[in-house]
Amino acid sequence: MQIKISNLSYTYLAKTPNEVEALHNVSLDIPEGKITSIIGHTGSGKSTLIQTLNGLLLPTSGEVRVGEFVVTNKKKKNKRIKELRKSLAIVFQFPEYQLFEETVEKDVAFGLKNYGYKEVEAIKLAHKALEEVGIDKSFYKRSPFELSGGEKRRVAIAGIIALNPDILVLDEPTAGLDPKGSKIILNLINKFNKEGKTIILVTHDMNIVLNYSDFVIVMNDGKVAFEGTPSDLFSGDISTYSIDVPELFKFVKLLESKGIKLDISKIRSIDDLISQLKEKR
Numbered sequence: 199m200q201i202k203i204s205n206l207s208y209t210y211l212a213k214t215p216n217e218v219e220a221l222h223n224v225s226l227d228i229p230e231g232k233i234t235s236i237i238g239h240t241g242s243g244k245s246t247l248i249q250t251l252n253g254l255l256l257p258t259s260g261e262v263r264v265g266e267f268v269v270t271n272k273k274k275k276n277k278r279i280k281e282l283r284k285s286l287a288i289v290f291q292f293p294e295y296q297l298f299e300e301t302v303e304k305d306v307a308f309g310l311k312n313y314g315y316k317e318v319e320a321i322k323l324a325h326k327a328l329e330e331v332g333i334d335k336s337f338y339k340r341s342p343f344e345l346s347g348g349e350k351r352r353v354a355i356a357g358i359i360a361l362n363p364d365i366l367v368l369d370e371p372t373a374g375l376d377p378k379g380s381k382i383i384l385n386l387i388n389k390f391n392k393e394g395k396t397i398i399l400v401t402h403d404m405n406i407v408l409n410y411s412d413f414v415i416v417m418n419d420g421k422v423a424f425e426g427t428p429s430d431l432f433s434g435d436i437s438t439y440s441i442d443v444p445e446l447f448k449f450v451k452l453l454e455s456k457g458i459k460l461d462i463s464k465i466r467s468i469d470d471l472i473s474q475l476k477e478k479r
């Protein structure tokens with residue numbers, strides 16, 4: 199499903215003395231079947247932007263099209279929003295805080311029941327989703343509160359993946375996790391993408407942008423400051439975005455400046471760098 203955002207603006211507390219224009223005339227195409235990262239300084243509008251994608255926030259003006267669905271400020275046009283939320287599902291930052299059922303399996307089944315699945319079918323699909331995120335059967339009947347941070351995060355992701363969305367949006371999916379926990383989540387994201395899902399992730403981690411994303415969008419004060427590939431972003435002037443260049447990218451640039459010709463656009467990990475260096479020998 200194609201995502202097309204046209205002239206989207208969003209104002210919080212509109213027409214009050216405290217109004218904040220969080221998005222200003224944003225137009226974007228987000229590619230289907232790819233991993234797109236959304237980055238930018240705190241308060242730049244990233245979370246606001248993703249919440250307009252499935253109508254959790256309705257645009258103040260402009261529109262979002264997701265496949266055949268349309269999100270606008272005209273109530274009548276947004277009739278199929280519940281359906282849209284199943285196709286484009288959002289995993290919020292710290293989703294584990296939203297776990298509340300008495301067992302892991304019931305928590306994952308909760309969303310499915312909301313979409314009309316009967317208990318037995320919902321539990322069956324919940325088990326399938328838990329298996330997909332690598333949560334062992336021995337956890338199914340346990341309380342979600344007994345799990346580690348990374349396990350809780352995976353259970354929360356299972357609750358979303360169980361709905362089988364075409365598009366999976368994750369707001370800072372690795373925030374607060376240790377490197378091992380982060381790696382498990384990122385591998386899962388990669389797996390879902392390989393299975394054909396479009397992935398959109400909000401992150402502050404430039405290594406994730408370089409290693410995992412096909413495209414990157416930089417938000418700055420509610421506007422799109424850059425859209426393109428990670429290598430184009432990090433090769434250009436990023437001084438106004440308050441972001442860092444990943445160490446690997448700096449190193450590759452250094453090698454280039456020493457006369458070692460590399461295809462920088464294809465280097466996303468140390469393994470990519472090693473294989474290009476091997477080819478040169």
Ligand SMILES: Nc1ncnc2c1ncn2[C@@H]1O[C@H](COP(=O)(O)OP(=O)(O)OP(=O)(O)O)[C@@H](O)[C@H]1O
Pocket residue numbers: 210211218219220238239240241242243244245246247
């Ligand atoms: N519920 C709200 N009420 C009023 N203003 C809000 C609300 N939520 C966000 N804002 C304001 O809207 C702007 C954009 O916020 P948003 O949360 O989209 O930024 P963000 O890029 O996700 O930031 P962060 O990196 O800190 O998560 C900020 O100025 C913020 O203060």
Ligand SMILES: [Mg+2]
Pocket residue numbers: 244245246
């Ligand atoms: Mg945010």
